[in-house]
Amino acid sequence: MVETIYTGPVFEMARQQFQATADYLDIPTDARDRLLYPKRAFSVAIPVHMDDGRTEVFHGYRVQHHLSLGPTKGGTRFAPDLEIGEVAALAVWMSWKCALAGLPYGGAKGGVACDPYRLSQRELEAVSRRYMQEMIPFVGPQIDVMAPDMGTNAQVMAWFMDTYSMYRGQTVTEIVTGKPVECGGTLGRMESTGRGVAHLAARAMERINVPLRGATVAIQGFGNVGSITAKALHEFGAKIVAVSDHTACYADPRGLDVPGLLEHLARHGVLAGFSNELAADPDALLATKCDILVPAARERVIDADMARRLRCRVLAEGANGPTTPDGDAVLEQRRDEIFVIPDILCNSGGVIVSYFEWVQDLQQFFWTEPDVLHKLYDLMSRAFEKVVHRAARDKVSHRTAAMATGVEKVRDAKALRGLFP
Ligand code: GLU
Numbered sequence: 001m002v003e004t005i006y007t008g009p010v011f012e013m014a015r016q017q018f019q020a021t022a023d024y025l026d027i028p029t030d031a032r033d034r035l036l037y038p039k040r041a042f043s044v045a046i047p048v049h050m051d052d053g054r055t056e057v058f059h060g061y062r063v064q065h066h067l068s069l070g071p072t073k074g075g076t077r078f079a080p081d082l083e084i085g086e087v088a089a090l091a092v093w094m095s096w097k098c099a100l101a102g103l104p105y106g107g108a109k110g111g112v113a114c115d116p117y118r119l120s121q122r123e124l125e126a127v128s129r130r131y132m133q134e135m136i137p138f139v140g141p142q143i144d145v146m147a148p149d150m151g152t153n154a155q156v157m158a159w160f161m162d163t164y165s166m167y168r169g170q171t172v173t174e175i176v177t178g179k180p181v182e183c184g185g186t187l188g189r190m191e192s193t194g195r196g197v198a199h200l201a202a203r204a205m206e207r208i209n210v211p212l213r214g215a216t217v218a219i220q221g222f223g224n225v226g227s228i229t230a231k232a233l234h235e236f237g238a239k240i241v242a243v244s245d246h247t248a249c250y251a252d253p254r255g256l257d258v259p260g261l262l263e264h265l266a267r268h269g270v271l272a273g274f275s276n277e278l279a280a281d282p283d284a285l286l287a288t289k290c291d292i293l294v295p296a297a298r299e300r301v302i303d304a305d306m307a308r309r310l311r312c313r314v315l316a317e318g319a320n321g322p323t324t325p326d327g328d329a330v331l332e333q334r335r336d337e338i339f340v341i342p343d344i345l346c347n348s349g350g351v352i353v354s355y356f357e358w359v360q361d362l363q364q365f366f367w368t369e370p371d372v373l374h375k376l377y378d379l380m381s382r383a384f385e386k387v388v389h390r391a392a393r394d395k396v397s398h399r400t401a402a403m404a405t406g407v408e409k410v411r412d413a414k415a416l417r418g419l420f421p
Contacts, residue, residue, distance in 0.1 A: 002037065004037065013089065038063045043061050058112050061111060062139070062144070065092050069410065070105050071144055073105035073107065073355070075090075079111065079113070086299070087111060089321065093107065095410060102379065104355075131160075132160040146175075157180075160175070161176050179357070186356055186357035187368065192376060194349075196350070197318045198229050198236065200380060201292050201341065203384055204292075205313075207388070208313060218241055218243070219242070221319060223245065225318045230261065238291075239254075244280075247271055248272040248274065250274060293314070302323040307327040314339045317340070328397065328399060352380065
């Protein structure tokens with residue numbers, strides 16, 4: 001095995017998934033390392049004046065996985081326990097995700113080890129601006145294009161864009177995506193990941209012949225992805241019976257008041273304080289009996305044990321990497337009971353609309369929201385059909401079929417371009 005700085009359970013998981021896919025695709029061993037290991041990684045120290053007068057140094061990262069199809073693309077995560085192995089795994093998954101959707105990008109991911117919820121607004125702005133400033137030598141609209149991920153949002157993207165633009169001496173909107181619409185963002189980007197999850201969950205329900213109207217849904221995570229998925233599935237007539245975030249968990253078999261939850265979230269930023277009577281055990285959420293289960297929080301929440309306890313019919317992976325390879329092995333045996341929509345397919349709505357935003361910024365020609373949504377659903381539906389068809393044809397899991405479609409596109413591009421020099 002290669003000596004590498006990319007260690008830890010999340011990278012190990014991305015590696016195992018890749019090896020299983022490479023076995024299925026019959027990729028020779030010597031081509032595997034070239035496909036798996038990131039091309040470049042940057043680690044920066046981010047000194048920030050804190051409100052109490054101290055100077056604190058935060059650690060920031062950016063990993064660019066491969067450069068074979070165009071610029072790299074991916075989100076920026078602000079989380080206290082962030083480490084480079086996790087960032088690299090997320091970058092690798094972005095590559096397969098972009099290739100599966102047919103976007104002209106390699107994968108990237110970055111972030112800062114910090115707790116954004118404990119920073120003041122001024123400190124958050126300072127961390128964001130300094131992070132982008134440290135990254136200036138390594139990013140660019142044709143090199144690497146950032147976006148939001150856990151712990152960041154449109155405001156942080158606006159600060160990134162402004163910092164880069166100040167350095168260039170001109171407004172460069174196409175340096176990041178997921179910006180507010182007021183400064184070069186696209187209509188529909190904010191809701192795109194959740195809407196895409198709901199769209200594919202609806203297609204999966206169609207496949208297994210269960211009506212969506214009145215279907216029950218449980219959602220872990222109520223940030224951007226979880227909350228918009230709840231909203232969209234509620235609009236489709238489904239009943240959201242359980243939701244949780246890092247502050248609270250609520251359940252009601254009759255269906256939770258989704259508009260009420262969204263209003264509470266808009267006012268308080270978290271679920272805590274919504275209700276006393278409906279409080280439920282967060283550890284029981286994933287095992288809720290429901291038609292659609294949406295993990296939309298962290299990685300590795302569905303291991304083998306949890307996979308055995310799942311009581312859903314559709315597993316719609318809104319988060320990146322929620323299911324471990326051991327969990328996958330169990331889901332493989334339960335293939336006839338549980339329809340899995342793997343993460344790189346299920347949550348690809350975000351990066352797909354990011355791509356639309358980048359294209360619009362480059363052309364300075366902006367689309368209507370129905371246009372954005374129409375193109376989004378079209379791309380996602382095509383990728384969905386491809387994955388389901390391939391899995392059935394080759395008797396492999398939806399995850400392997402999705403990964404294989406992404407991996408082989410990158411493999412083929414690398415083979416055709418050759419090795420330089
Ligand atoms: N962070 C999101 C993801 O994991 C979006 C990335 C992007 O829009 O570039 O897919």
